[in-house]
Amino acid sequence: MNSIATKNAKVSPKWQIAGWGVLLAVLALFLLNAGGLEALQSMTLITALPFSIIILVMIACLVKALSIDKKYYEQEFSVSTVPWSGKLWKDRLRQIVKVDSQNDIDSYMRDIAGNAIHELRNEFIKNGIEANINQGKEPNFIEIEIRYDLVNNFIYGVRSETKDFPEYFQMEENLSDMEDGQAYFPLAYFGDARQGYDVRLFTKDELIADILKHYERFVAIISEDKNKMFISSNANRRIR
Amino acid sequence: MHDFWGPVYICPSPTIPQKCQPRMEISKTYCSDNCYRMRCSLSRNTLDLNHRFEPMSKSRKINSSLNSGVTLPSLIFILAVCLASAIFPGRVSTVLGVVKNFIFVNLNWVYVWAVTVFVLFLLFLMFSKYGEIKLGRNDSSPDYSFFSWISMLFAAGMGIGLMYFSVAEPMQHYSNEIFANSSYVNSAKNAQLYTFFHWGIHAWAIYGLVGLALSYFAYRYKLPLSLRSCLYPILKDRIQGRWGNTIDVFALCSTFFGITTTLGFGVVQINSGLHILGVVHETGFVYQAIIVFILVSIAVFSATTGVDKGVRILSNLNIAVVIMLMLFVLFLGPTVYLIGSFTEGLGNYINNFFNLTFNTHVYEDASLPWFYNWTILYWAWWISWSPFVGLFIAKISKGRTIREFIAAVLILPTIFNFMWMSVFGNSAIWLDNHVSGGALSALANDPDALMFRFLEYLPFTKVISFMVIAIIMIFFVTSQIRGCSS
Numbered sequence: 001m002n003s004i005a006t007k008n009a010k011v012s013p014k015w016q017i018a019g020w021g022v023l024l025a026v027l028a029l030f031l032l033n034a035g036g037l038e039a040l041q042s043m044t045l046i047t048a049l050p051f052s053i054i055i056l057v058m059i060a061c062l063v064k065a066l067s068i069d070k071k072y073y074e075q076e077f078s079v080s081t082v083p084w085s086g087k088l089w090k091d092r093l094r095q096i097v098k099v100d101s102q103n104d105i106d107s108y109m110r111d112i113a114g115n116a117i118h119e120l121r122n123e124f125i126k127n128g129i130e131a132n133i134n135q136g137k138e139p140n141f142i143e144i145e146i147r148y149d150l151v152n153n154f155i156y157g158v159r160s161e162t163k164d165f166p167e168y169f170q171m172e173e174n175l176s177d178m179e180d181g182q183a184y185f186p187l188a189y190f191g192d193a194r195q196g197y198d199v200r201l202f203t204k205d206e207l208i209a210d211i212l213k214h215y216e217r218f219v220a221i222i223s224e225d226k227n228k229m230f231i232s233s234n235a236n237r238r239i240r
Numbered sequence: 241m242h243d244f245w246g247p248v249y250i251c252p253s254p255t256i257p258q259k260c261q262p263r264m265e266i267s268k269t270y271c272s273d274n275c276y277r278m279r280c281s282l283s284r285n286t287l288d289l290n291h292r293f294e295p296m297s298k299s300r301k302i303n304s305s306l307n308s309g310v311t312l313p314s315l316i317f318i319l320a321v322c323l324a325s326a327i328f329p330g331r332v333s334t335v336l337g338v339v340k341n342f343i344f345v346n347l348n349w350v351y352v353w354a355v356t357v358f359v360l361f362l363l364f365l366m367f368s369k370y371g372e373i374k375l376g377r378n379d380s381s382p383d384y385s386f387f388s389w390i391s392m393l394f395a396a397g398m399g400i401g402l403m404y405f406s407v408a409e410p411m412q413h414y415s416n417e418i419f420a421n422s423s424y425v426n427s428a429k430n431a432q433l434y435t436f437f438h439w440g441i442h443a444w445a446i447y448g449l450v451g452l453a454l455s456y457f458a459y460r461y462k463l464p465l466s467l468r469s470c471l472y473p474i475l476k477d478r479i480q481g482r483w484g485n486t487i488d489v490f491a492l493c494s495t496f497f498g499i500t501t502t503l504g505f506g507v508v509q510i511n512s513g514l515h516i517l518g519v520v521h522e523t524g525f526v527y528q529a530i531i532v533f534i535l536v537s538i539a540v541f542s543a544t545t546g547v548d549k550g551v552r553i554l555s556n557l558n559i560a561v562v563i564m565l566m567l568f569v570l571f572l573g574p575t576v577y578l579i580g581s582f583t584e585g586l587g588n589y590i591n592n593f594f595n596l597t598f599n600t601h602v603y604e605d606a607s608l609p610w611f612y613n614w615t616i617l618y619w620a621w622w623i624s625w626s627p628f629v630g631l632f633i634a635k636i637s638k639g640r641t642i643r644e645f646i647a648a649v650l651i652l653p654t655i656f657n658f659m660w661m662s663v664f665g666n667s668a669i670w671l672d673n674h675v676s677g678g679a680l681s682a683l684a685n686d687p688d689a690l691m692f693r694f695l696e697y698l699p700f701t702k703v704i705s706f707m708v709i710a711i712i713m714i715f716f717v718t719s720q721i722r723g724c725s726s
Binding site for chain 1 (some may be wrong): 302304305306307310311314318322323325326329330332333336339340342343347350351354357358360366369370373374378446448449450452453456457460461464465466468470471472473474487488490491492493494495496497498499500503504505507508525528529532533535536539540541543580590616617619620623624626627628631659720721725
């Protein structure tokens with residue numbers, strides 16, 4: 001009780017602890033005198049009720065805290081840092097520090113994503129595979145699509161997104177300035193609706209490599225007989 | 241540079257003054273009589289500001305670490321109850337009876353659901369992926385070895401309650417009229433089952449949950465090891481202020497009355513034991529007051545002088561004696577019957593676990609008062625002890641994973657309680673049925689004396705009875721000292 005009453009003081013004078021002891025004893029006696037053990041039990045019953053509610057609130061707090069904790073340690077390196085070697089490290093550092101504006105994202109969509117997808121498409125055509133490019137106006141998205149009749153189309157696209165920074169993050173001084181607490185970033189997305197990721201840090205060649213990885217995975221999946229049922233959902237619509 | 245706190249005097253290790261931002265809490269640590277180090281803190285970021293010179297004010301001379309925001313409201317409440325029960329004992333007793341009945345009838349579901357949620361939540365956590373999270377830094381290892389950790393958990397559950405209720409509770413369930421229409425076998429089994437229910441996983445889920453929250457927020461969120469920290473995700477920095485104080489006031493009052501109740505049981509039982517042994521002539525308030533006075537004097541004496549090391553040794557010795565007492569009853573009582581009934585009781589408990597958890601006796605008017613007076617009161621009692629026991633198990637469990645923590649806290653003390661309750665309770669029931677011809681269960685309405693009446697059927701009655709009284713006394717002193725300083 002002393003440590004609750006002192007907000008966890010490391011050292012407490014001894015009279016305090018003794019004081020609690022005497023108080024306990026006196027109260028125990030008075031209540032015993034007033035109504036015996038039943039009076040003591042009634043007091044416990046009354047005072048424990050609000051505390052039981054507090055413990056219930058603790059559960060909510062634990063759930064919240066645990067899920068943040070778990071996510072913190074489960075956070076992995078971004079996909080776009082996987083191909084990094086030490087070669088372009090100065091560019092990389094600049095990219096990490098910078099907070100992208102609308103203009104930055106536009107030039108990314110044009111120079112990196114646009115070029116990567118166009119080059120890739122040409123290469124696909126050289127290999128005898130027909131690939132289309134779908135593009136938004138501004139360009140707020142660009143995607144490469146390879147069509148199939150019996151299984152779903154292969155799609156890999158990049159679209160521009162914004163994310164908000166929390167207030168405490170903006171208050172930190174040792175971070176670069178950000179306009180209205182917002183940053184633009186290119187998000188990869190896929191035809192089969194898997195969770196996309198930030199591809200801001202890819203160079204053009206790395207982005208092409210990433211698309212190819214997904215294409216390779218796609219080919220591996222469609223070549224398995226048992227997957228046919230699941231990946232033909234475009235075709236399945238005709239059954240309706 | 242703007243100075244926040246007036247002129248700087250030459251002090252050991254002066255540093256450049258900085259400005260405390262608004263919203264920051266300022267605290268001072270005295271490094272000598274007239275010099276203090278000031279700290280600004282915003283949640284977990286602490287900024288050492290400066291050493292400042294300031295003559296100590298008069299109020300600092302009363303050496304106290306009490307926090308007025310917590311202590312004052314609690315003391316006012318406690319003293320008010322104290323005063324009221326001293327001046328109008330009769331009326332207080334009536335009012336308490338009415339309030340108690342109101343909570344029993346209208347709010348018992350709060351207790352039932354709270355405890356049910358505690359149990360289910362801990363079970364979920366134990367089997368979920370969160371079970372892998374460590375109560376401490378990821379790269380840390382436990383403070384205590386596995387064996388000493390387990391033995392401390394075993395010891396955590398021992399106390400006055402075990403001495404009072406081990407014979408009294410099974411005996412009272414066994415002889416209760418509500419269960420009277422069932423056979424001997426059924427009554428005996430039910431007596432054990434309900435005792436297990438009240439002393440088992442549910443009780444330890446309450447302690448475990450509070451202990452888990454305390455240790456989790458202390459060791460992983462690096463907050464102070466205190467109850468207010470457990471609400472950090474909701475209250476944030478407000479845990480330092482009035483909100484945090486409110487939580488601590490409730491915890492303090494609850495703990496206070498929980499410990500008082502336990503001490504009350506202890507005193508009444510000591511009184512009754514001494515009466516049976518012929519040391520005192522009767523049981524009553526005067527004798528109880530004398531016993532309390534003596535025991536509290538010992539507790540205060542040992543807490544204020546340097547003999548608390550002696551108390552620690554005494555307390556360890558006490559645990560050894562308690563285990564010897566259990567073995568004594570086990571071997572001199574109906575040993576094989578006891579082992580068998582422990583096994584069967586355990587199985588019965590496991591099979592009925594969820595039945596018991598959700599049973600509110602709502603269809604059985606006759607057993608409702610029994611349910612209130614036992615289950616609900618127990619839940620309140622355990623909840624009121626939870627800050628105290630929770631703090632202890634939180635301290636010893638640093639570095640364990642959540643899964644280890646929950647498994648150990650739910651199972652180990654429970655097993656000990658079950659063994660204890662089986663040995664004493666089932667011996668008493670067996671003796672009642674096979675030896676005394678119902679004489680023990682006839683005494684069930686005097687629970688204070690039941691332990692000693694039971695010992696009369698075993699050899700060395702006097703020695704063992706005195707030993708039991710000594711054990712209760714030592715538990716009284718140690719739990720008072722621990723309860724006060726915790």
